[in-house]
Amino acid sequence: MTKGNLAIVLHAHLPYVRSEEPGSLEEDWFFQALVECYLPLLETLEEASTAKDQTPKITIGLSPTLLSLLEDQVLKNRFEEWVSIRLELLNKLETNCTAAALDLKGHLKRQLKSWKSCKGDLIGRFKKLQTLEIIDILTCAATHGYLPLLRENPEAVRAQLKTAVREHQRLFTNAPLGIWLPECAYYEGLDDLMSESGLRYAVLDGHGLLNADPRPRYGLYAPICTRRGVAFFGRDSESTLPVWSARDGYPGNPNYREFHRDLGWDLSIENLKKIGIKEKRPLGIKLFKISSQNTSLEDKQEYDPQAAKESVEKDAESYLKDRKKQLIKLEKSMKIEPLLIAPFDAELFGHWWFEGPKFLSHLFIKAKREGVKLITLKDALQLTPQIQLCNPSPSSWGQGGFHNYWLDKSNAWIVHEWSKAGREMVSICSGGLIEESNIKIIKQAGRELLLSQSSDWSFILKAETTTELARERINLHLKRFWILINAIKDNKNITEKIIDEIEKEDCIFPLISPIDWKKKI
Missing domain, CATH: 3.20.110.10 (Glycoside hydrolase 38, N terminal domain)
Incomplete structure (x- = not known):
């Protein structure tokens, strides 16, 4: 051998x-x-x-x-x-x-x-x-x-x-x-x-x-x-x-x-x-x-x-x-x-x-x-x-070896959207705004944020394959995220039916925890 x-x-x-x-x-x-x-x-x-x-x-x-x-x-x-x-x-x-x-x-x-x-x-x-x-x-x-x-x-x-x-x-x-x-x-x-x-x-x-x-x-x-x-x-x-x-x-x-x-x-x-x-x-x-x-x-x-x-x-x-x-x-x-x-x-x-x-x-x-x-x-x-x-070097296995395939003129706009939504999620999960009645809403907002962050959609936009589907997916998850977040922020009532419809389509991560987005002191 x-x-x-x-x-x-x-x-x-x-x-x-x-x-x-x-x-x-x-x-x-x-x-x-x-x-x-x-x-x-x-x-x-x-x-x-x-x-x-x-x-x-x-x-x-x-x-x-x-x-x-x-x-x-x-x-x-x-x-x-x-x-x-x-x-x-x-x-x-x-x-x-x-x-x-x-x-x-x-x-x-x-x-x-x-x-x-x-x-x-x-x-x-x-x-x-x-x-x-x-x-x-x-x-x-x-x-x-x-x-x-x-x-x-x-x-x-x-x-x-x-x-x-x-x-x-x-x-x-x-x-x-x-x-x-x-x-x-x-x-x-x-x-x-x-x-x-x-x-x-x-x-x-x-x-x-x-x-x-x-x-x-x-x-x-x-x-x-x-x-x-x-x-x-x-x-x-x-x-x-x-x-x-x-x-x-x-x-x-x-x-x-x-x-x-x-x-x-x-x-x-x-x-x-x-x-x-x-x-x-x-x-x-x-x-x-x-x-x-x-x-x-x-x-x-x-x-x-x-x-x-x-x-x-x-x-x-x-x-x-x-x-x-x-x-x-x-x-x-x-x-x-x-x-x-x-x-x-x-x-x-x-x-x-x-x-x-x-x-x-x-x-x-x-x-x-x-x-x-x-x-x-x-x-x-x-x-x-x-x-x-050793300390590894920043890198990826994508074209060019770093991050440029996912940070291209075709898809860079998403990074700002992720950052904006991420800041809001961290703020709500860190600021004591989660009441017991809002737990279901914030969990689903977390699912939508995570789903919007999939690198697959960025890749598709750069590769110019099923770009319409990729944009639809990103925008759909971000739209749902903001509907749910704004309901909490503005103390607006959101019907159980709307939450259930979103949850039915994006029924992923049953053990998701808002604590993961809580800022460390």
Whole structure:
């Protein structure tokens, strides 16, 4: 066995896209993530956990907003019909007899069976894997707020962290020790609030460690620790780029399934309306392969499941061989065992890269054979006898490595709105204005403030994808926040019906606490 370890870290997250309307775009986001990523990922981990010759070990962050969707009974009740509509559509296609269509039908049926077998309790399955020490579950900020842009009101950052910890403990019994910081974003002093919330480790982008003070003696290949007792791991680009890059990495293999060619774009609007979809958008039915990077979407060739299966096995073996070479080289210059940190968005595995879960499966099968030890972040800390004291550098894993993707001319206006609303929330929670009759109102105001702070909407505005939806979400949550806050400030009566309607739509964080926004004396 090579001396050294590989930690694969997955960040599983969706913004709060709960919708009361069946067939909505938001519902599609969630259900596609279920059938393409989260159910296949659980299947991969569970199968590996019972195999004698496999060594499955990963760290996975489950964001509180994703967990709220997984727990939501309204969404659960609609999932089976959503899958059935797609199966029916595949049955009607002229291409029904093709290998691609048959393979997709088999995939959907398998995920539906997996869903039914646990009655939709995916959280329970993740919890069992953690009990078996197959996975180490991290939390995230409550609504994936971009914490460096909320720092004007430290209490707003504290509320993001403490709400997340409280929600994680409610669902998994034990409080989390690790956190996936949204966008791996860090600013000076954040470790104080992390420590106060009981959080002890997180992953940063590489330059968050390489520019630390003092510079870590082992660079990215060992954790560092602040004086507040919070450890940080650094992303290793050599370990991530081959998987992350759609152009230069494994996901760009011509045999793999093409993400952008979807039946939802190919069907006429009339046919889409027949299945209850009002506009053209992806359905999660993809029957073509990448073919080549330069092939136009309309000229893509049909997906060949067998060719993809052979390619993914070779790519997994190639990845492990390269990690082994990397560890052997590092071992010669280090007095401790080197550690490679490979963090990814979980949806890369299955959603963006359909073959991703199979890639992980082959890693679990081949890791021991190739002499590469897989490890969780929690285990890595326990194996590190001494950790160097360092102050991490402000950083993120976004474009440019700092905060500019979330502080762009397209989205910078939101920061002022967050600050203004945050100050008001802190003022009310700190000033003794919360009467017993107002507790329900202030709790819902806290939910709306947290939901408005999701970094996903800022990202969408910058990326110029579903920008109308992003603006609607931000403005809706801020509007609701001010309706509730002004009712308290101006001592205006607000009907129970209005509060109940807002609470019904944004029914998240049942244990939310206004104390989190209280200013410390």
